[in-house]
Amino acid sequence: MPDPMALTVVGSIAFDAVRTPFGERERQLGGSAVHFALAASFFTDVRVVGPVGDDFGDEEFAILAGHGVETADIERVEGGQTFFWRGHYEHDLNVAHTDDTQLNVFADFEPKISAEAAASDLLFLGNIQPDLQRQVRAEATGAKFAALDSMNLWIDIARDGLCAAISEVDCVLLNDAEIRMLTEEPNLILAARKLMELGPSTVVAKRGEYGAALFTRTGHFALPALLLEEVRDPTGAGDSFAGGFLGYLDSLGHYDPDLGDLRRAMVYGSTMASFNVEDFGTERVRSLSRDEVEARLEDFRELTRFE
Amino acid sequence: MPDPMALTVVGSIAFDAVRTPFGERERQLGGSAVHFALAASFFTDVRVVGPVGDDFGDEEFAILAGHGVETADIERVEGGQTFFWRGHYEHDLNVAHTDDTQLNVFADFEPKISAEAAASDLLFLGNIQPDLQRQVRAEATGAKFAALDSMNLWIDIARDGLCAAISEVDCVLLNDAEIRMLTEEPNLILAARKLMELGPSTVVAKRGEYGAALFTRTGHFALPALLLEEVRDPTGAGDSFAGGFLGYLDSLGHYDPDLGDLRRAMVYGSTMASFNVEDFGTERVRSLSRDEVEARLEDFRELTRFE
Numbered sequence: 001m002p003d004p005m006a007l008t009v010v011g012s013i014a015f016d017a018v019r020t021p022f023g024e025r026e027r028q029l030g031g032s033a034v035h036f037a038l039a040a041s042f043f044t045d046v047r048v049v050g051p052v053g054d055d056f057g058d059e060e061f062a063i064l065a066g067h068g069v070e071t072a073d074i075e076r077v078e079g080g081q082t083f084f085w086r087g088h089y090e091h092d093l094n095v096a097h098t099d100d101t102q103l104n105v106f107a108d109f110e111p112k113i114s115a116e117a118a119a120s121d122l123l124f125l126g127n128i129q130p131d132l133q134r135q136v137r138a139e140a141t142g143a144k145f146a147a148l149d150s151m152n153l154w155i156d157i158a159r160d161g162l163c164a165a166i167s168e169v170d171c172v173l174l175n176d177a178e179i180r181m182l183t184e185e186p187n188l189i190l191a192a193r194k195l196m197e198l199g200p201s202t203v204v205a206k207r208g209e210y211g212a213a214l215f216t217r218t219g220h221f222a223l224p225a226l227l228l229e230e231v232r233d234p235t236g237a238g239d240s241f242a243g244g245f246l247g248y249l250d251s252l253g254h255y256d257p258d259l260g261d262l263r264r265a266m267v268y269g270s271t272m273a274s275f276n277v278e279d280f281g282t283e284r285v286r287s288l289s290r291d292e293v294e295a296r297l298e299d300f301r302e303l304t305r306f307e
Numbered sequence: 308m309p310d311p312m313a314l315t316v317v318g319s320i321a322f323d324a325v326r327t328p329f330g331e332r333e334r335q336l337g338g339s340a341v342h343f344a345l346a347a348s349f350f351t352d353v354r355v356v357g358p359v360g361d362d363f364g365d366e367e368f369a370i371l372a373g374h375g376v377e378t379a380d381i382e383r384v385e386g387g388q389t390f391f392w393r394g395h396y397e398h399d400l401n402v403a404h405t406d407d408t409q410l411n412v413f414a415d416f417e418p419k420i421s422a423e424a425a426a427s428d429l430l431f432l433g434n435i436q437p438d439l440q441r442q443v444r445a446e447a448t449g450a451k452f453a454a455l456d457s458m459n460l461w462i463d464i465a466r467d468g469l470c471a472a473i474s475e476v477d478c479v480l481l482n483d484a485e486i487r488m489l490t491e492e493p494n495l496i497l498a499a500r501k502l503m504e505l506g507p508s509t510v511v512a513k514r515g516e517y518g519a520a521l522f523t524r525t526g527h528f529a530l531p532a533l534l535l536e537e538v539r540d541p542t543g544a545g546d547s548f549a550g551g552f553l554g555y556l557d558s559l560g561h562y563d564p565d566l567g568d569l570r571r572a573m574v575y576g577s578t579m580a581s582f583n584v585e586d587f588g589t590e591r592v593r594s595l596s597r598d599e600v601e602a603r604l605e606d607f608r609e610l611t612r613f614e
Contacts (some may be wrong), residue, residue, distance in 0.1 A: 019448055021493070039563040089491040092486075093493070179397075180507070186398040186399070186400070187535050187536065187538060188534060189534050189535070209495075210514060210517035211517070211529075211531060213531065213534060214532075220610060221610065221611070221613070222518075222531035222532075222534060222535050222611065223530055223531065224517075224518060224529035224530065225529075226494070226519060227495060227496050227522075227527050228494075229497060230453060231496065260613075263612070263614075264614070268612070290389070297325070302526070303527060303528065303529050304529065304530070305570070305612055306528070306530075306567075306570040306571055306573070306574050307570070
């Protein structure tokens with residue numbers, strides 16, 4: 001057995017109000033760090049860093065703790081309200097329509113990295129302001145592998161900071177449209193190469209219902225998303241992908257993944273994303289068993305094999 | 308050896324003027340039947356049915372004949388002009404912008420099916436008016452397997468005719484957005500099932516740069532598109548896909564393909580589409596060798612394998 005692995009994620013913890021053609025929820029647990037942590041918890045020990053308000057109660061802590069997620073670094077702001085997002089999806093579930101965003105305690109979030117978090121082997125910087133990502137990266141001195149996510153907002157208003165943050169991590173996970181937008185390069189291979197020239201060894205292009213593609217200096221990998229009869233709410237799918245991807249990598253116990261390791265990590269990421277979208281918020285992932293995760297790996301094998 | 312196979316395609320034969328961020332051509336050989344036939348010619352004997360004008364000359368016939376494509380059923384209309392399409396692509400090569408369409412001899416096209424064409428084992432009905440597709444299907448009495456393509460125009464103005472045409476073929480190839488539009492069902496599995504309820508045993512969802520998915524009553528298959536550094540002109544990629552897909556099926560010499568046959572056909576379809584987009588019009592496919600086709604099959608294996 002390798003030494004105990006540990007993965008720290010920094011990101012948003014939220015309550016979401018979501019409506020899709022298949023139902024709605026007025027207040028469900030969400031946020032990038034939550035979706036990530038629950039997905040990663042099937043593979044390794046996860047620690048969440050992020051802010052919540054007084055309204056984040058025992059029930060929510062229990063959901064995380066029930067999956068073995070370490071919540072000691074969740075900062076509870078007295079008198080504050082938890083980040084809140086309201087959105088809806090039309091029949092094209094690839095497009096989220098935001099109706100309301102209340103940053104609340106997230107507006108003044110200054111990540112505090114405990115000694116335990118700083119000692120984590122693997123670090124995931126969820127989609128927060130790039131300068132905060134850089135600050136966390138610098139403080140997480142034990143991290144042997146660091147990855148980040150971002151979004152079009154930061155490409156628009158903080159491009160230089162985002163490029164600097166990217167130069168300091170090993171792996172970037174972004175939507176394919178964001179990769180093209182950030183690099184101003186329409187060809188995805190060339191765009192990924194531009195990102196690798198900034199420093200990272202690995203680029204993951206998330207492609208929503210179409211799956212995901214992986215780029216390294218030695219090769220590529222692409223995987224379609226599972227074809228599902230039930231897709232009820234895509235919120236958090238990208239974070240669940242990242243959780244499965246990095247959770248699996250952390251479980252390897254070494255931090256120099258080869259292309260074979262990364263291919264398997266892509267399948268685990270896609271697996272966790274596929275569960276995520278089958279029900280609202282964290283509902284499906286919360287009730288998963290590890291056996292179901294492994295069975296879905298076989299579904300991917302069956303979907304993609306040819307002779 | 309099975310008996311000699313034969314595949315007939317009915318569709319457009321065109322001159323295209325195309326501009327992309329990577330260059331332009333003022334007059335290149337194109338049309339659905341041409342792209343299809345050249346791709347299929349790597350696998351089987353192909354016969355083209357379609358109209359051209361006086362301006363379609365020896366050079367164009369020679370390109371087809373040079374690939375063994377039977378051109379005896381190409382109808383040359385005296386005093387007519389060949390179908391002409393002018394379009395361009397911006398950086399998003401998934402979206403074709405039409406600048407000019409001159410139907411010319413295609414406007415009054417009434418397919419004449421020779422005895423040889425009617426005796427073909429496999430029939431591909433390219434994107435033409437659905438009632439014409441039905442007429443050809445009825446006349447092609449020897450066809451043991453028939454497939455069709457269509458487009459949003461016919462879904463808009465001839466939905467009932469298109470549904471009737473679909474009910475008379477074994478296989479439908481459409482873009483995923485068209486499948487959703489035609490069935491009014493956003494979930495792709497359920498939408499494909501609706502099409503199969505009309506009659507076809509096989510539905511192929513073309514997904515552009517994201518690849519393609521296959522649906523049958525016994526299982527699904529999905530394949531990402533090859534990640535290419537050179538993508539110069541996507542015109543005709545869907546038809547090249549269909550040509551590789553159906554050309555390979557025809558080469559099997561039986562017309563009851565199982566899921567394994569169809570999976571391999573999808574890889575050959577994707578292979579031919581990947582070559583199509585690497586250069587303008589038919590330029591890349593025209594100069595291909597069969598060895599290059601087989602080598603690209605290995606590229607797909609390398610892109611998609613995981614253990």
